[in-house]
Amino acid sequence: MDGTLVDTEPYWMAAEEELVSSFGGTWTHEDALALVGSGLWEAATVFQSFGVDLDADTIVARLTARVSEQLVTHGVPWRPGARELLEALREASVPTALVTMSIRSMADEVVAAIPFEAFDVIVTGDSVTEAKPHPEPYLTAAAELGVDIRDCVAIEDSPAGVMSAFSAGAVAVGVPNILSLDESPASVLWTTLAGKSVADVAALVGAREESR
The missing domain is CATH 1.10.150.240 (Putative phosphatase; domain 2)
Structure with a gap:
């Protein structure tokens, strides 16, 4: 988040x-x-x-x-392209989870500012035993969504977040904000979410399936 x-x-x-x-x-x-x-x-x-x-x-x-x-x-300072990509994913009926180490009340405050139903599942720092970079937050999200973590794409901006997603088994997309992710285990680095589409996300899953 x-x-x-x-x-x-x-x-x-x-x-x-x-x-x-x-x-x-x-x-x-x-x-x-x-x-x-x-x-x-x-x-x-x-x-x-x-x-x-x-x-x-x-x-x-x-x-x-x-x-x-x-x-x-x-006000809520949205990151470029993030809300637009999220909305496109929702319109395509893609299950989504918010995985944040903020507490639930803070997550609810941000989610309430989104003008559409954005997430099926919300995992927060006060709902897990181990915080990022541990894989538990993403494994919890996948379990609550009822999906295989290996079929999930996680979008992260921090080294701890990327490590959490990667170690859980998701396709980890790094979108750097204030920290470099060059040394992180990100599957791919995107400079921004602006202009990214459902097809771009689906291509990452397709590439994962081809490599299995």
Whole structure:
């Protein structure tokens, strides 16, 4: 979701800097980049090491609330082509799942802004035991969709997300946003989702089947 469907990473980074600063610490852009794609509870331990004297649940709640405030103030910043491709897939009756390490309330807030029924399944950071880069989030999504993970195409913007999808067995499409995916195990790299079609996604599945 964050960084692939919507460009909310700057919102998260601002919330993180505010949080650490409120406890007298320093949070750099490089520190924020290191957490892109990580699970929120895993990230909470990092903030604690930077002096944030709160329990993990409170850290997650505080960050999420601040990002939610920014969504209300600034709106939902869609990534180029993402909503259009999603709508085309839905019109073609392709089952879809949102796999995000944000919590369910945040995912619901973003999904509510989509003017069509976008997802059959939503998997969030508070619904899995292991966060990305572990394969559990994508394996959970495939199971809930009732499909073989090997027939799934996952679109990701972070190294952790690509690794999660790849290790689960999906065709992992990397669409870089603020981090390079050159060293990730992505099956293919797309510079943007703008102009991408259902046929482009189907071709990836076809290529996977031919290689089996």
